[in-house]
Each structure stands twice: as structure tokens, then as C-alpha cells.
Amino acid sequence: KVKSLSDLSGVGQNILNKLVEAGYSSLEAVAVATPQDLSVAAGIPQTTAQRIIKEAREALDIRFKTALEVKKxxxxxxxxxxxxxxxxxxxxxxxxxxxxxxxxxxxxxxxxxxxxxxxxxxxxxxxxxxxxxxxxxxxxxxxxxxxxxxxxxxxxxxxxxxxxxxxxxxxxxxxxxxxxxxxxxxxxxxxxxxxxxxxxxxxxxxxxxxxxxxxxxxxxxxxxxxxxxxxxxxxxxxxxxxxxxxxxxxxxxxxxxxxxxxxxxxxxxxxxxxxxxxxxxxxxxxxxxxxxxxxxxxxxxxxxxxxxxxxx
Ligand code: ADP
Ligand code: MG
CATH class of the missing domain: 3.40.50.300 (P-loop containing nucleotide triphosphate hydrolases)
Structure with missing residues (x-):
């Protein structure tokens, strides 16, 4: 299960360092970033940024919810x-x-x-x-x-x-x-x-x-x-x-x-x-x-x- 940035597939030490240096030091920060911003800030291709963001969102359960879930x-x-x-x-x-x-x-x-x-x-x-x-x-x-x-x-x-x-x-x-x-x-x-x-x-x-x-x-x-x-x-x-x-x-x-x-x-x-x-x-x-x-x-x-x- 993905618990931190380093658990994301394709995020090795190199990309991890770039992300942290650019201020994206947690799953939350990555999950709410735009692919453009992340790609520029961390110097990684936009497709990679897109994939990382998607995985971070899944890990944090950021998705459509039903009204009942919202209530809970x-x-x-x-x-x-x-x-x-x-x-x-x-x-x-x-x-x-x-x-x-x-x-x-x-x-x-x-x-x-x-x-x-x-x-x-x-x-x-x-x-x-x-x-x-x-x-x-x-x-x-x-x-x-x-x-x-x-x-x-x-x-x-x-x-x-x-x-x-x-x-x-x-x-x-x-x-x-x-x-x-x-x-x-x-x-x-x-x-x-x-x-x-x-x-x-x-x-x-x-x-x-x-x-x-x-x-x-x-x-x-x-x-x-x-x-x-x-x-x-x-x-x-x-x-x-x-x-x-x-x-x-x-x-x-x-x-x-x-x-x-x-x-x-x-x-x-x-x-x-x-x-x-x-x-x-x-x-x-x-x-x-x-x-x-x-x-x-x-x-x-x-x-x-x-x-x-x-x-x-
Ligand atoms: P604001 O932040 O909205 O400008 P404050 O929260 O600083 O206002 O409120 C200041 C008021 O708090 C003072 O006018 C006084 O009535 C009250 N106050 C401040 N210190 C004390 C104290 N030690 N004991 C009782 N009341 C106090
Ligand atoms: Mg005041």
C-alpha cells in the first residue's frame, strides 16, 4: 500500500529529491498539484507527473463520493x-x-x-x-x-x-x-x-x-x-x-x-x-x-x- 511519496511507482531517490526540493514533500501536496506545475517544479516529464498525481490521489482516496459517504x-x-x-x-x-x-x-x-x-x-x-x-x-x-x-x-x-x-x-x-x-x-x-x-x-x-x-x-x-x-x-x-x-x-x-x-x-x-x-x-x-x-x-x-x- 502507498503510504508515502517513495512508495509511488517510478519515484526513485532522484525524483523524490526533486519533488521535495520543489516543495512537494507529501502525498497530499502531490495529489492536489497540477501536472504542469509538478512537471516544471520537479523537472520531470508531464506524463510522469500525471501518473504520480493519479497514484497519490488513489492512495488518499480523493475521488467521487456518494452523498451518504459525505454525510459520514x-x-x-x-x-x-x-x-x-x-x-x-x-x-x-x-x-x-x-x-x-x-x-x-x-x-x-x-x-x-x-x-x-x-x-x-x-x-x-x-x-x-x-x-x-x-x-x-x-x-x-x-x-x-x-x-x-x-x-x-x-x-x-x-x-x-x-x-x-x-x-x-x-x-x-x-x-x-x-x-x-x-x-x-x-x-x-x-x-x-x-x-x-x-x-x-x-x-x-x-x-x-x-x-x-x-x-x-x-x-x-x-x-x-x-x-x-x-x-x-x-x-x-x-x-x-x-x-x-x-x-x-x-x-x-x-x-x-x-x-x-x-x-x-x-x-x-x-x-x-x-x-x-x-x-x-x-x-x-x-x-x-x-x-x-x-x-x-x-x-x-x-x-x-x-x-x-x-x-x-
Ligand atoms: P480585537 O482583537 O477584536 O481587536 P481583543 O480580542 O484584543 O479585540 O479584545 C480586547 C478586549 O479584551 C479588551 O478591550 C478587554 O475588554 C478584553 N480583555 C483583554 N485582556 C483582558 C483581561 N486580562 N481580563 C479581562 N478582559 C480582558
Ligand atoms: Mg486583535
Missing amino acids: ERMNTKKITTGSQALDGLLGGGIETRTMTEFFGEFGSGKTQLCHQISISVQLPQEKGGLNGKAVYIDTEGTFRWERIEAMAKGAGLESDIAMNNIYYMRAINSDHQMAIVDDLQELITKDPAIKLIIVDSITSHFRAEYPGRENLAVRQQKLNKHLHQLVRLAEMYDIAVIITNQVMARPDMFYGDPTTAVGGHTLYHVPGIRVQLKKSRGNKRIARIVDAPHLPEGEVVFAITEEGVRD
């Missing part, structure tokens, strides 16, 4: 608690694996606090709403605080040093770096299959700063879309939950349309997933609302941000 797969989706039962309820039980969940809202609406909380929650045992898992935290704004992780770990009844060791942290310096980090994630996930959560907080800030205005919209959108699809692919391939955040501003200059349109347009439009809008309320209360999710009931819930973490 989706039933395997696992959930991570947000710390608030009300918010979990709104999400249909919690943050889902194999899914990208977007938290969007104004500055201070609780996006980063939720990211901290869920990177703790994922570590809990299943009966407490976790997956006994680890988290990857990609921070683009420099707002990650180990102090908050420590406090929330204690709040969740975890040993804080162990909990902090279960979070892989990286600061992304610019949008290219951010994309490169995600390019390389597959390797980390393969090495540490306990990873069950990937966070990008925020997904959009570098792209907005580097590609400002209408005139850059097309390029920004194109790059962001590639980035997002890569994240979705990781979620589906490895049964991982992906959380992204997106800061939006209330725009007093807008007379019509959604007053909380993402700055510079609906950049995240065409990628599947769950979008959750966050709003400030009184004191430590926040309001969450699900947007564009036909399979989830409409409505709003209130949750709180406390010293110990996110709560009802």
Missing part, C-alpha cells in the same frame, strides 16, 4: 468549545474541524481574546470540549500575549507551562512571510499530528497595508484567495480547525450597504466557511452573530471576556 465524513467533524456555551450553541456545538471559521468585527470586539481562548480549549480532553490537541498561532499584528495564555490555561484547569508548550507561535512580518509560513505548515503538521487548530490573527492586516486602495484590489484579492484556499485545504486534509480574524470598521461615510463591510471590500467572499460577526456590548459583554451560514440557525448570543477567558 461530516459526522466525523469534531468540535472545540469557545468557553461560552451560548457561543458554542450558535456555532452548532463549537468551532468545527475541517472548517474555516472567521471572526470579524471592530477593534476591541474580542477576536484576539477568542483566538487565545480556543488555542487553550483545543487542548482539553474531549469530554470538556477539546481535542487533546495542539495549536498553531500565526500573529500578524503582534497582539499575542503569553500572559493571557497563562491566565486562560489556569482558568481551564490546565498546567500552564504544559499548555503554553502546546502552542506553536510565529509572528508574521509581512504578507509574503505570512503566506510562506502557511506554505510550510504541512511539514509541521506531519511531524506533529497533535496539531488540531491553526489560527491566523489577523488574516487581512498585512494585505491591506501592503496593497492599499481600489487600484490594488485585484492583486490583493488574488494573493489572499490563494492563502485562504491553502488554509482550507489543510483543514480538510488533516481534520484541523482553522480560525481567521478580520478587522472591519464601522464606516460613517457609507450611506447604504453593510456599514461593517471589510475595509477595502469583501475580500474573503468566495472561500467556504463560517463567518461570525462580533460586536462590543456593555462592559465585558460581546455579541456574536452568524453571517451567511444556511445550515445554522440565525440569531445573536452574548458572551463575556473575563480574566480567566471567554465565558457565558
Whole structure:
């Protein structure tokens, strides 16, 4: 049975080296490549590339499935608690694996606090709403605080040093770096299959700063879309939950349309997933609302941000 690249027929040491050097270091990476890309990147004939891709797909069971099979797969989706039962309820039980969940809202609406909380929650045992898992935290704004992780770990009844060791942290310096980090994630996930959560907080800030205005919209959108699809692919391939955040501003200059349109347009439009809008309320209360999710009931819930973490 084919378990790794070297098991594919015709992939000897020579081709294997070329593939790995070109960034195709796993069956998954090869399975979703196009024959053209693979052939150019690895310097192998297109017919060979085609055959290798076909075999990788067979090995990974990438094929037409019946609706019943799809149902069974989706039933395997696992959930991570947000710390608030009300918010979990709104999400249909919690943050889902194999899914990208977007938290969007104004500055201070609780996006980063939720990211901290869920990177703790994922570590809990299943009966407490976790997956006994680890988290990857990609921070683009420099707002990650180990102090908050420590406090929330204690709040969740975890040993804080162990909990902090279960979070892989990286600061992304610019949008290219951010994309490169995600390019390389597959390797980390393969090495540490306990990873069950990937966070990008925020997904959009570098792209907005580097590609400002209408005139850059097309390029920004194109790059962001590639980035997002890569994240979705990781979620589906490895049964991982992906959380992204997106800061939006209330725009007093807008007379019509959604007053909380993402700055510079609906950049995240065409990628599947769950979008959750966050709003400030009184004191430590926040309001969450699900947007564009036909399979989830409409409505709003209130949750709180406390010293110990996110709560009802
Ligand atoms: P966003 O990422 O959406 O801009 P944050 O998630 O950073 O917003 O939320 C910041 C808010 O979180 C603060 O205004 C405060 O209300 C709350 N917060 C931050 N730290 C603590 C803490 N130690 N205890 C209680 N609440 C906190
Ligand atoms: Mg933030």
C-alpha cells in the first residue's frame, strides 16, 4: 500500500529529491498539484507527473463520493468549545474541524481574546470540549500575549507551562512571510499530528497595508484567495480547525450597504466557511452573530471576556 511519496511507482531517490526540493514533500501536496506545475517544479516529464498525481490521489482516496459517504465524513467533524456555551450553541456545538471559521468585527470586539481562548480549549480532553490537541498561532499584528495564555490555561484547569508548550507561535512580518509560513505548515503538521487548530490573527492586516486602495484590489484579492484556499485545504486534509480574524470598521461615510463591510471590500467572499460577526456590548459583554451560514440557525448570543477567558 502507498503510504508515502517513495512508495509511488517510478519515484526513485532522484525524483523524490526533486519533488521535495520543489516543495512537494507529501502525498497530499502531490495529489492536489497540477501536472504542469509538478512537471516544471520537479523537472520531470508531464506524463510522469500525471501518473504520480493519479497514484497519490488513489492512495488518499480523493475521488467521487456518494452523498451518504459525505454525510459520514461530516459526522466525523469534531468540535472545540469557545468557553461560552451560548457561543458554542450558535456555532452548532463549537468551532468545527475541517472548517474555516472567521471572526470579524471592530477593534476591541474580542477576536484576539477568542483566538487565545480556543488555542487553550483545543487542548482539553474531549469530554470538556477539546481535542487533546495542539495549536498553531500565526500573529500578524503582534497582539499575542503569553500572559493571557497563562491566565486562560489556569482558568481551564490546565498546567500552564504544559499548555503554553502546546502552542506553536510565529509572528508574521509581512504578507509574503505570512503566506510562506502557511506554505510550510504541512511539514509541521506531519511531524506533529497533535496539531488540531491553526489560527491566523489577523488574516487581512498585512494585505491591506501592503496593497492599499481600489487600484490594488485585484492583486490583493488574488494573493489572499490563494492563502485562504491553502488554509482550507489543510483543514480538510488533516481534520484541523482553522480560525481567521478580520478587522472591519464601522464606516460613517457609507450611506447604504453593510456599514461593517471589510475595509477595502469583501475580500474573503468566495472561500467556504463560517463567518461570525462580533460586536462590543456593555462592559465585558460581546455579541456574536452568524453571517451567511444556511445550515445554522440565525440569531445573536452574548458572551463575556473575563480574566480567566471567554465565558457565558
Ligand atoms: P480585537 O482583537 O477584536 O481587536 P481583543 O480580542 O484584543 O479585540 O479584545 C480586547 C478586549 O479584551 C479588551 O478591550 C478587554 O475588554 C478584553 N480583555 C483583554 N485582556 C483582558 C483581561 N486580562 N481580563 C479581562 N478582559 C480582558
Ligand atoms: Mg486583535
